[in-house]
Amino acid sequence: MxxxxxxxxxxxxxxxxxxxxxxxxxxxxxxxxxxxxxxxxxxxxxxxxxxxAGKEEAALALQELVVTRFVAAVRERPAEEAPMEALKQAVLEGWQTLNEVIEAVVPVELYLRMYRVIESTPVLLAAHLRRNMEIEEAMARVLAEREGLDVEADPRPRLAVAVFGGVMRVTERQWSTGEDFSLEAMRALTISYLEQVGPALTENWRTR
Amino acid sequence: MxxxxxxxxxxxxxxxxxxxxxxxxxxxxxxxxxxxxxxxxxxxxxxxxxxxAGKEEAALALQELVVTRFVAAVRERPAEEAPMEALKQAVLEGWQTLNEVIEAVVPVELYLRMYRVIESTPVLLAAHLRRNMEIEEAMARVLAEREGLDVEADPRPRLAVAVFGGVMRVTERQWSTGEDFSLEAMRALTISYLEQVGPALTENWRTR
DNA sequence: TGTCAATTGTCAGCGGCTGACACTAGCCTC
DNA sequence: GAGGCTAGTGTCAGCCGCTGACAATTGACA
CATH class of the missing domain: 1.10.10.60 (Homeodomain-like)
Structure with a gap:
């Protein structure tokens, strides 16, 4: 009580x-x-x-709700799942239940509009990116633990997370500047882009 | 005159x-x-x-000197070079001549110390990350042009650049928290990490 | 040398943010 | 249920980053 x-x-x-x-x-x-x-x-x-703590914190508070859930989701992924797969599943799963979490405070539509404000306001975008970096550090530690590695000694957890974060950022930006603001669109973009990362790094772009 | x-x-x-x-x-x-x-x-x-324009701009002014040179360097890479390779070579090449550029304004040692201030000051780190994002967008356009692609239609340029940027960020952070602040250390780290990205994404981390 | 334009200093003021202190309102005990 | 205790709030004064406006200065150029 x-x-x-x-x-x-x-x-x-x-x-x-x-x-x-x-x-x-x-x-x-x-x-x-x-x-x-x-x-x-x-x-x-x-x-x-x-x-x-400041205007900024209030502006990013909604994002914070989503982000903390994401970290928790990764932590609870089955240990046998490959690192990148765990990250991917955690995000996709997160989208699913996003509605309830947000709607408890504000209408989801407002959340989406706020997201675009962040992307288009320099100082907010900067703060948002910095926050993402902190999350990535936390995620790297989670992955390292899952795989039984030392984060400080083996760069692979941080590298994988950085790549994943990079792809997510590209996805978000593409989504926020597009026309379809539905979560389904976001979901489709995420999957598509994650599939293209590998090839984009190694393959010859002109022969396709 | x-x-x-x-x-x-x-x-x-x-x-x-x-x-x-x-x-x-x-x-x-x-x-x-x-x-x-x-x-x-x-x-x-x-x-x-x-x-x-503000305190921030003065704090990032030195970085700006380096960053603009990096973009120019990529632009001048031979067209037949693969995208990721061009980015890599541009950075490595950039380190080489960094001394002269910086030393024209302040001692290099001061530049390195300032770099650590940026990494450890939240508001500066945020601004720095945001600036990196702008650079990445510019780089994506350069790569797209090199390969004859449409940046808006094909996500691969932005994906490749985001991955590269992610690796560089991990590298920088590792370097700035380590003990060896020499450019040679940075160079070695960069090469090593870039080599490990591919494997880190696909391979099983436990069998190695 | 005198005119014109660029650079600088001064001043007033807004907005974000903080510390100090007094006041109010919920909590908990007797 | 009256009292003291403390968490939460409002008020005030003030620092710092930053900006617009205007006056004063200083280099440029005929």
């Missing part, structure tokens, strides 16, 4: 996030001040900063 | 950069204010912002 205090806090937290995302996706990130967000929730600016 | 005005401007520009890098590498990025930099060059804060 939750205490009243905790429920109140959670409500303010959610309200701030909703207000922030709403404003970011309509007015734009740069043109939204922290005061705007705080005012929308009828809270002091200082309080906003007690819930989120 | 350069005019006096232009020479003066260039001098201020260089002085600002030198002062900035000097301060960043000793005092740290966050703990250095723009006023500190401006004062060190005996110039108003406003003037600093006329030369550099």
């Amino acid at each position: 939750e205490t009243l205090r905790e429920r109140k806090k959670q409500r303010t937290r959610d309200a701030l996030l909703r207000a922030a995302v709403e404003l970011f996706t309509t007015r734009g990130y740069e043109r939204t001040t922290v005061d705007d967000i705080a005012d929308a929730v009828d809270v002091s600016q200082r309080t906003f900063f007690r819930y989120y | 350069e005019t006096l005005r232009e020479r003066k401007k260039q001098r201020t520009r260089d002085a600002l950069l030198r002062a900035a890098v000097e301060l960043f590498t000793t005092r740290g990025y966050e703990r250095t204010t723009v006023d500190d930099i401006a004062d060190a060059v005996d110039v108003s804060q406003r003037t600093f912002f006329r030369y550099y």
Whole structure:
């Protein structure tokens, strides 16, 4: 059973996030001040900063929900699965249940719109990429453990994860600049691109 | 022949950069204010912002010197070279002449120290990654042109470049956290890691 | 040398963010 | 259920990055 205090806090937290995302996706990130967000929730600016370390954190909070689930998903993949396959399955599986997770806070449509705001706002894109890097480091450790390797000694876990991350980034970008914003489109793109990585590295591009 | 005005401007520009890098590498990025930099060059804060769009730009200016040369190097690689090979050769070739380019502005040692500051300062690392992404996009277009492909239609150029970029990032990180900061160490790491990417993706890690 | 244009300094001000301190409101004990 | 305790909030002052506007200075060029 939750205490009243905790429920109140959670409500303010959610309200701030909703207000922030709403404003970011309509007015734009740069043109939204922290005061705007705080005012929308009828809270002091200082309080906003007690819930989120900064404007950036609020803007990336939704992504964070998805990302943490992804890491957990990889951890729970069967140990006999090959590294790249485990990563792939974890993402695809993640898309499936994305709806419920997001919808608990904001409409999925808002999440997708926010995603595009991140991709198109330099400072947010930068923060997003940095976060991805942290995730990749965590994933490398997970893979290394699965395979019984030492991350510091064997570069293969980090290399594999970096490649996977690279492909995902290309996929996301392609998806976010395309016309079909459905999850199904994302899924298809992911599978297709992952299949093409190997060939793209070794094969001669002109003979195909 | 350069005019006096232009020479003066260039001098201020260089002085600002030198002062900035000097301060960043000793005092740290966050703990250095723009006023500190401006004062060190005996110039108003406003003037600093006329030369550099922000603190960040000054911090990444040295990297920018290297990066632009890399793009140019790829462009001038023989057309018959395979894509990945062209990228690899361009980087390795770039390291060779790095000394002269950097030394024209600051001691190479300072450049290397600044590199570590970037890697260890969250906001700088983020900006750095974002810049890398822009470079990758440019590189993808170069590769596509070399091979006579349409970047928008064929994902292979972007995929190859993303993979290459991923490997380079892992390499850089490994290098910057290691003990040997020589260019030779970087070179060796790059070659070794590039060789291991293919196998890391397909082979079974446990049977080796 | 005097005019014109480029460069710089000064000033005022916004927005993100933080520390300090007082106040309010939920919690827990007696 | 009254009291004290503490977590959460608002207010205020202030730093820092950054920008626009305007005045002052300094090189360029006829």
